[in-house]
Amino acid sequence: MKHRTVWAVVVCGLVACAAVAHADDPLPSWSDGAAKQAIVDFVKVTTDASNPKFVPPEARIAAFDQDGTTWVSHPMYTQVVYCFDRVAVLAKEKPELRNREPFKTVLSGNREAIAKLTMKDLEIILAATLSGMTVEQFRSEVKGWLETARDPRWKRPFTELVYQPMLEVMKYLRANGYKTYIVTGGGQDFVRVYAEQVYGIPPEQIVGTMGGTKYGYAKDGQPVLTKEPKMLLNDDNAGKPEGIHLMIGRRPYIAFGNSTGDRQMLEYTGAGDGARLSLLVLHDDAQREYAYGPAQGLPNTKVGTFTQALYDEAKEKGWVVISMKNDWKRIFAFE
């Protein structure tokens, strides 16, 4: 065999190996490291029937926070952008809103004034834009908005700003018998509109902040469910494990979060028996996404607070901190 032939065989072999390795890697957007290894180990241990930490298929529950964990939430939650945009539509139907606060401030577009809106103001805006219509009308309003609204930095639909590494984790878990759930502080009905298309997660697996609906009849006698300005459960902080119990009735084996709003969900998940894994996404990549914290000295922000205290609790309890900068080769599918 000539040298050139030998080299050709070796090179082909290496290429084939690399291709196989890539095809076999369920998490190709993840760099090799502690975070990726922890996820792969968790799946191996919990799906191996001979392992004492084996989890029967029906108990395999995975919970994902959304904003800041599976898609961009900085500098403003997508749903809040929706509600603000929706105020303009409402003002066309009801011109009297133009001179009424807090609608007037939102319509002014004055960012400084908008940033000063109180929680009470926000509640009024949420109630006005997220209730009063049938569930079908709401679905179609959100759908229409998502088709045209664009994120100001990437100039893309918000639904494209999902983190590719997290989509890979969801698929990997599902391929191993896990039921994937979104457990979000966002509105349950809002997230349901796009979750099947964006995450492959059906509406019955979305746990979010729950608003009441009211059963009644339309003019033609057809039954309708109308969205009410009444909160049944605020699915944030302690509300997350409460929402998980309400909607799922089982403790997750693995949970992903990124802020203090996820603390109780990660505690609750981690405190179960057998193999449990709690993970936190750290936004430390100002170049490819954002860097905010203030864990590890990152700049503070109103949105998705990853405090140093949360970081310390993670270290103490063995939760995995995912560095977007170091653990993710790629952040978005469009990169």
Added chain:
Amino acid sequence: MKHRTVWAVVVCGLVACAAVAHADDPLPSWSDGAAKQAIVDFVKVTTDASNPKFVPPEARIAAFDQDGTTWVSHPMYTQVVYCFDRVAVLAKEKPELRNREPFKTVLSGNREAIAKLTMKDLEIILAATLSGMTVEQFRSEVKGWLETARDPRWKRPFTELVYQPMLEVMKYLRANGYKTYIVTGGGQDFVRVYAEQVYGIPPEQIVGTMGGTKYGYAKDGQPVLTKEPKMLLNDDNAGKPEGIHLMIGRRPYIAFGNSTGDRQMLEYTGAGDGARLSLLVLHDDAQREYAYGPAQGLPNTKVGTFTQALYDEAKEKGWVVISMKNDWKRIFAFE
């Protein structure tokens, strides 16, 4: 060929045919008739990709009321029996309850006095017996009770008093890609304790009356969810479609009920587009189970009211009325 041989072949052929027919019949406890045919036709139409009424697998949702629809609820709901029995246990821990109403009446065992308890009395009893403990404690209390409690008529565990024909429908629907849900006025956490074993339905597919829980920490620092005496949603009457929207986020294609408490769920199901089927179980078999109504002149009762008005609405809207007497060959698996 001799006559005897011919007969033997014919008889063997008939026996073989009968055996095959039985093996192929997904609903062997159902008599041939309109009700059985409606269910079989519904499944055929909605799972045939070439049929305009085909339903994609992810949208196949089936809803079953429980009390009186999938198991015996007469003369008293099983969960109420549980709460009454539980009062005796509570009174041992807190002797002061012995002289306090409505506990005193329940403890007296005086049926006439118990029957006169008001809705307010019942609420006090439910709050005292269904809240204040962790969700794990509650689960273990209900489990323990179910193991020893017996129905007074059949002298069997309550979990054996499920209707065999309904178990067959559940299996048949699941074999055809339907997700089966219990949608009950009973407590969500109560039904979850036994639903997987009794119906093959996991906790996340139980929609029931929802009580709040409170996240906190035990003395050892472990996170716990404690059941609160706070109702988030009364999953009965109009609460049923509201609960379906909250927990599932999709309209069912098929729904089973037996009383006015199911009316709105059946209306909501029936009003969807494409093939939808609403069905009502009529308790008209005093010999094998019970006969109560007052639809079709059956005796009135406090439990699971099937009124004549509901019967008329069923006829008008094309809902299927299932006669226990005529449509079911067998009621219980133990028969």
